Amino acid sequence: xxxxxxxxxxxxxxxxxxxxxxxxxxxxxxxxxxxxxxxxxxxxxxxxxxxxxxxxxxxxxxxxxxxxxxxxxxxxxxxxxxxxxxxxxxxxxxxxxxxxxxxxxxxxxxxxxxxxxxxxxxxxxxxxxxxxxxxxxxxxxxxxxxxxxxxxxxxxxxxxxxxxxxxxxxxxxxxxxxxxxxxxxxxxxxxxxxxxxxxxxxxxxxxxxxxxxxxxxxxxxxxxxxxxxxxxxxxxxxxxxxxxxxxxxxxxxxxxxxxxx
Amino acid sequence: xxxxxxxxxxxxxxxxxxxxxxxxxxxxxxxxxxxxxxxxxxxxxxxxxxxxxxxxxxxxxxxxxxxxxxxxxxxxxxxxxxxxxxxxxxxxxxxxxxxxxxxxxxxxxxxxxxxxxxxxxxxxxxxxxxxxxxxxxxxxxxxxxxxxxxx
Numbered sequence: 001x002x003x004x005x006x007x008x009x010x011x012x013x014x015x016x017x018x019x020x021x022x023x024x025x026x027x028x029x030x031x032x033x034x035x036x037x038x039x040x041x042x043x044x045x046x047x048x049x050x051x052x053x054x055x056x057x058x059x060x061x062x063x064x065x066x067x068x069x070x071x072x073x074x075x076x077x078x079x080x081x082x083x084x085x086x087x088x089x090x091x092x093x094x095x096x097x098x099x100x101x102x103x104x105x106x107x108x109x110x111x112x113x114x115x116x117x118x119x120x121x122x123x124x125x126x127x128x129x130x131x132x133x134x135x136x137x138x139x140x141x142x143x144x145x146x147x148x149x150x151x152x153x154x155x156x157x158x159x160x161x162x163x164x165x166x167x168x169x170x171x172x173x174x175x176x177x178x179x180x181x182x183x184x185x186x187x188x189x190x191x192x193x194x195x196x197x198x199x200x201x202x203x204x205x206x207x208x209x210x211x212x213x214x215x216x217x218x219x220x221x222x223x224x225x226x227x228x229x230x231x232x233x234x235x236x237x238x239x240x241x242x243x244x245x246x247x248x249x250x251x252x253x254x255x256x257x258x259x260x261x
Numbered sequence: 262x263x264x265x266x267x268x269x270x271x272x273x274x275x276x277x278x279x280x281x282x283x284x285x286x287x288x289x290x291x292x293x294x295x296x297x298x299x300x301x302x303x304x305x306x307x308x309x310x311x312x313x314x315x316x317x318x319x320x321x322x323x324x325x326x327x328x329x330x331x332x333x334x335x336x337x338x339x340x341x342x343x344x345x346x347x348x349x350x351x352x353x354x355x356x357x358x359x360x361x362x363x364x365x366x367x368x369x370x371x372x373x374x375x376x377x378x379x380x381x382x383x384x385x386x387x388x389x390x391x392x393x394x395x396x397x398x399x400x401x402x403x404x405x406x407x408x409x410x411x412x
Contacts, residue, residue: 061360064371065369065390065408066389067409067410067411068407068411069410070388100394101360101363101365102362102363102366103363103365103392103393105403105404107324107326107404108296129330130326130332130406132326132328132390132392132406134367136362136365145360145362145367146367146369146390146392148390148408149408150327150329150330150406150407150408150409151330152329153331226411
């Protein structure tokens with residue numbers, strides 16, 4: 001074999017191999033992008049149709065990590081199929097896909113309006129989260145083995161939001177009464193009847209002592225909501241913030257707040 | 262070649278291949294477990310020691326998603342430890358699960374942390390996931406995401 005021929009062959013190979021790898025990478029990215037879209041549509045479709053798509057594109061070892069807990073593939077399919085999980089809208093932005101052989105990581109921002117066990121709340125709420133999906137290629141299909149979301153904190157800090165919203169006892173004087181204060185602390189008695197939702201207000205850093213069981217829904221300035229139950233006699237620490245709360249329990253909710261000035 | 266010999270050879274292969282794969286899986290899990298442990302210890306040490314651990318085990322294209330949804334690159338996270346902007350008082354993890362997919366892996370943990378980031382204290386439970394890729398003979402973390410667990 002002539003040396004010139006060998007050199008030309010090597011040069012062609014040196015150029016061709018990276019080009020082929022890039023083409024494969026690009027093909028894989030397109031496939032993962034298409035799978036993300038299938039999963040997005042499955043969320044919105046819901047029911048048996050949505051569950052069938054999830055069944056195809058979720059690995060049997062799939063895990064969904066949310067702030068409310070961890071869910072398996074079976075739990076995800078069940079919530080979708082039965083309609084317990086309802087997604088009114090969902091869109092993905094800032095999506096980035098990285099391919100590592102037969103595995104891939106997709107990250108981005110997920111804006112959703114949804115309700116159910118797989119959402120941030122059981123009632124319809126708009127959320128803005130960072131998401132990650134990890135995919136593994138199996139049998140020619142990119143299957144999702146991990147899905148995780150993290151709620152993005154409101155753009156304004158709790159302190160800044162507190163500046164905008166009036167104090168609780170100003171916004172809702174009938175339900176938040178100042179029962180004592182000095183230069184360092186303010187003590188507030190909060191009383192909320194069943195079904196009552198107060199007006200958006202702010203709190204300073206505070207310790208809260210529950211005088212009754214309280215089952216509340218909290219509405220945050222960024223549109224997110226969350227629900228929780230606090231037991232009578234418990235103490236909760238909360239950083240300065242603004243919110244509106246609703247008593248969704250079956251009895252009056254009473255607590256004492258000690259705010260640090 | 263005698264048929265009996267061929268059958269015996271096939272049986273040995275059929276037993277040996279899954280056993281080898283399992284051994285490799287188990288080896289990878291042990292390696293990742295050791296790296297996770299070292300990273301967690303690094304967090305607690307803080308400062309330049311933490312930054313050195315991250316430099317060793319984070320891939321150059323690492324992306325970290327913190328509990329408030331903020332995104333940090335490897336350089337930003339290392340700088341935050343070096344400058345003291347991130348300090349851990351406590352960082353305990355449990356329920357470490359590792360799944361290996363050839364030269365990639367996913368690990369998940371449940372952690373209790375007490376830390377200060379840019380003057381803001383966070384004390385609570387988080388669930389975190391890491392995605393690992395084997396590079397240059399070692400496991401490198403290319404993605405980390407943490408989600409605060411609601412009470």
